[in-house]
Amino acid sequence: MHRTLVLDVVGLTGELLGADTPHLAALARAGGARPLVTILPAVTCAVQSTFTTGLLPREHGCVANGWYFRDLSEVWFWRQSNRLVAGEKIWDAARLKDPAFTCAKLFWWYNMYSAADYAVTPRPLYPADGRKIPDVYTEPPELRAALTERLGPFPLFKFWGPGADLASTRWIAACAELVEARYRPTLTLVYLPHLDYGLQKLGPRHPEIRRELAAVDAVCGDLIARARRDGTRVIVLSEYGVTAVSAPVHVNRALREAGWLRVKPELGREMLDAGASDAFAVADHQVAHVYVRRPALVPEVKRLLERLPGVEAVLDEPGKRAHGLDHGRSGELVALTQADRWFTYYYWLADRLAPDFARTVDIHRKPGYDPVELFLDPALRWPGLKIGWTLAKKALGFRYLMDVIPLDAGLVRGSHGRPTERPEAGPVFLTSEAPLLPDGPVPATDVKRLVLDHVFAP
Numbered sequence: 320m321h322r323t324l325v326l327d328v329v330g331l332t333g334e335l336l337g338a339d340t341p342h343l344a345a346l347a348r349a350g351g352a353r354p355l356v357t358i359l360p361a362v363t364c365a366v367q368s369t370f371t372t373g374l375l376p377r378e379h380g381c382v383a384n385g386w387y388f389r390d391l392s393e394v395w396f397w398r399q400s401n402r403l404v405a406g407e408k409i410w411d412a413a414r415l416k417d418p419a420f421t422c423a424k425l426f427w428w429y430n431m432y433s434a435a436d437y438a439v440t441p442r443p444l445y446p447a448d449g450r451k452i453p454d455v456y457t458e459p460p461e462l463r464a465a466l467t468e469r470l471g472p473f474p475l476f477k478f479w480g481p482g483a484d485l486a487s488t489r490w491i492a493a494c495a496e497l498v499e500a501r502y503r504p505t506l507t508l509v510y511l512p513h514l515d516y517g518l519q520k521l522g523p524r525h526p527e528i529r530r531e532l533a534a535v536d537a538v539c540g541d542l543i544a545r546a547r548r549d550g551t552r553v554i555v556l557s558e559y560g561v562t563a564v565s566a567p568v569h570v571n572r573a574l575r576e577a578g579w580l581r582v583k584p585e586l587g588r589e590m591l592d593a594g595a596s597d598a599f600a601v602a603d604h605q606v607a608h609v610y611v612r613r614p615a616l617v618p619e620v621k622r623l624l625e626r627l628p629g630v631e632a633v634l635d636e637p638g639k640r641a642h643g644l645d646h647g648r649s650g651e652l653v654a655l656t657q658a659d660r661w662f663t664y665y666y667w668l669a670d671r672l673a674p675d676f677a678r679t680v681d682i683h684r685k686p687g688y689d690p691v692e693l694f695l696d697p698a699l700r701w702p703g704l705k706i707g708w709t710l711a712k713k714a715l716g717f718r719y720l721m722d723v724i725p726l727d728a729g730l731v732r733g734s735h736g737r738p739t740e741r742p743e744a745g746p747v748f749l750t751s752e753a754p755l756l757p758d759g760p761v762p763a764t765d766v767k768r769l770v771l772d773h774v775f776a777p
Contacts, residue, residue: 320417322551323773325508326539327370327427329363329515330735331557333743335523339532342540343555343749350553351753354760355746359642359655360606360736361559362688364397364428366763370556371427371508372406373767375643379406381429383603384688386648387610392594394601394686399440399456401433409767410435413506416775423498426491426510431456437502439466439494443475451475465501466494478512480680481695481723485534488513492538496545506774509542511535518561519690522732523744547751552773556766557746559735565659567728568629570600570607571666571687577623579616580666589672591686601650602662602687605736608650609633617651624652629660631737661734664689670726678722689724690734696725 328343333354336344358369358376360383368374368381376382381404385396401408410422411434423437424430430440435458442456453475457463466473470493478487488511495509517531539555546553571591574580579598582589593599593610598620600607609624611617617635624633632638634653639645644653656662664687667673676684680692739745748761748769755772757765 320420320505320774321776322503322546322549323506323554323770324542324546324551325506325554325556325770326542327367327508327510328535328539328555328557329510329512330518330559330561331514331535331555331747332523332560332739332745333747335514335528335532336747339529340536342536342543346543346553346555346751347749350749350751351756352747352749353756354742355556355748355766356760356762357559357738357746358763359644359738360603361738361746362603362606362736363558366558367428368404369763370558370766370770371409372404373409373764374406375764376649377640377643377646379404380646380648382644382646382649383601383606383608385601385603386608387593387601387650389610394591394593395683396685396688397428397682399429399431399442401429401431404429408433408435409770410506412767413771413774416771420506420774421502421504423495423502423504423507425495425498425508426512427508428510431458437462437498437504439498441473441475441478462498462501466497469497470494479682480692483516483693485513485538488535488538492542495542499545506770511538513538515561516693518733519731520693520733522563523561524563525732553751554770554773555747555749560739560745561733561735562658562739562744564661564732564734566629567663567731568627568656568660569665569728570602570609570624570627570630570654570662571664572668573623573627574598574600574609574620575666575668577620579620582666585674587672588674589667590674591666593686599666600654600662600664600687602664603736604688604690604734605656605661607654607662609652609654611651614651621652624654629656631655631657655737656734658737658740661690661731661736663687663728665726665728673726675722677726678724680724690731691726691728692724694725694730695723697727697730698725699723 364384413420421436424435438458444452581592581595583592
């Protein structure tokens with residue numbers, strides 16, 4: 320077996336490789352590079368599940384970063400149990416080839432309760448007083464204390480939210496080095512999220528992206544150099560390319576205005592009542608699963624969505640089947656935006672009625688993905704004072720609401736979810752081992768096989 324390191328550099332594309340990424344470009348020159356043909360939807364949970372199983376969403380079941388659990392009548396995003404993912408995982412397949420194989424899965428999603436030997440994933444603590452305390456879940460459990468002692472607490476508020484920056488990516492890289500030194504796994508899967516933040520906030524053509532590229536390239540360079548000194552094979556890949564967007568599409572507001580989406584008033588605010596709605600959308604970047612309660616209503620909902628400005632296509636059963644999305648967790652319809660648009664989850668018609676969590680970073684309570692969580696509300700005159708006062712209430716043990724997120728979806732400048740129109744704007748597959756590369760582009764469903772080739776091929 321050959322020890323192999325896989326770095327998932329989120330948002331990396333062929334056209335972003337170059338002078339600003341000297342370490343990644345050097346890996347591509349010394350080994351090889353190919354475009355990676357991603358899946359629909361091109362979002363983290365779905366694509367990573369395809370990487371680890373070699374299957375499409377119709378088979379592994381991860382149809383988005385979250386979906387509507389029909390038996391609960393609730394929308395759940397960012398669940399962590401690997402038991403949500405069907406199919407043979409890469410670590411199971413490798414262990415059948417050689418029982419001595421071991422795998423470290425570091426911050427890849429669905430990272431709890433898998434058969435990977437070593438795992439680290441964000442897992443905040445939520446005491447009854449309303450606080451959110453940064454922490455991680457690890458396998459084995461004693462790894463958690465070792466990481467915290469050596470690296471300090473995981474910087475959760477640098478991992479996502481308006482404070483997201485390089486600190487979380489550096490912590491993950493340092494975690495990978497510690498796991499490598501302690502356990503020496505055969506295969507190490509590492510998720511490096513930093514580039515994704517700037518691409519969504521600023522868009523891929525913003526001048527500041529060059530600095531973000533250089534920053535993540537430096538982290539990759541250290542990991543690659545350490546791996547190569549040890550004789551470890553290296554793969555660098557990405558899940559999707561981020562495209563520039565100019566405006567959002569408020570799909571749930573359109574469904575509400577048509578009379579199909581129902582809300583429940585609570586304390587002067589409005590909550591989505593998914594179980595009582597005839598039709599509503601679970602928005603996830605440029606893809607929205609639209610759940611329609613009555614089959615007879617599906618054609619009418621489809622016609623409305625097709626007329627909605629910013630929507631490019633609406634997939635019914637044959638359309639879902641053509642894209643490998645014909646799974647029971649999918650919506651009755653799946654809508655795709657045009658390349659320069661993205662879907663919000665917003666369902667209220669007046670901002671004063673938005674739920675209190677709408678203005679906070681709350682990835683579990685929102686019934687859809689919300690990239691606006693990357694921004695501080697520009698209407699706050701003294702945002703630092705607001706945050707400081709809120710943190711003071713937290714320190715004193717009072718309940719608090721960190722309501723600093725705007726409701727202006729027009730701030731977002733980059734999105735993903737639909738495959739890019741140009742291959743060079745899409746994800747990549749780089750390797751230190753040129754003979755193991757195929758002649759043409761790498762389908763996402765082939766990543767599992769290619770990683771196993773790196774581990775077992777002479």
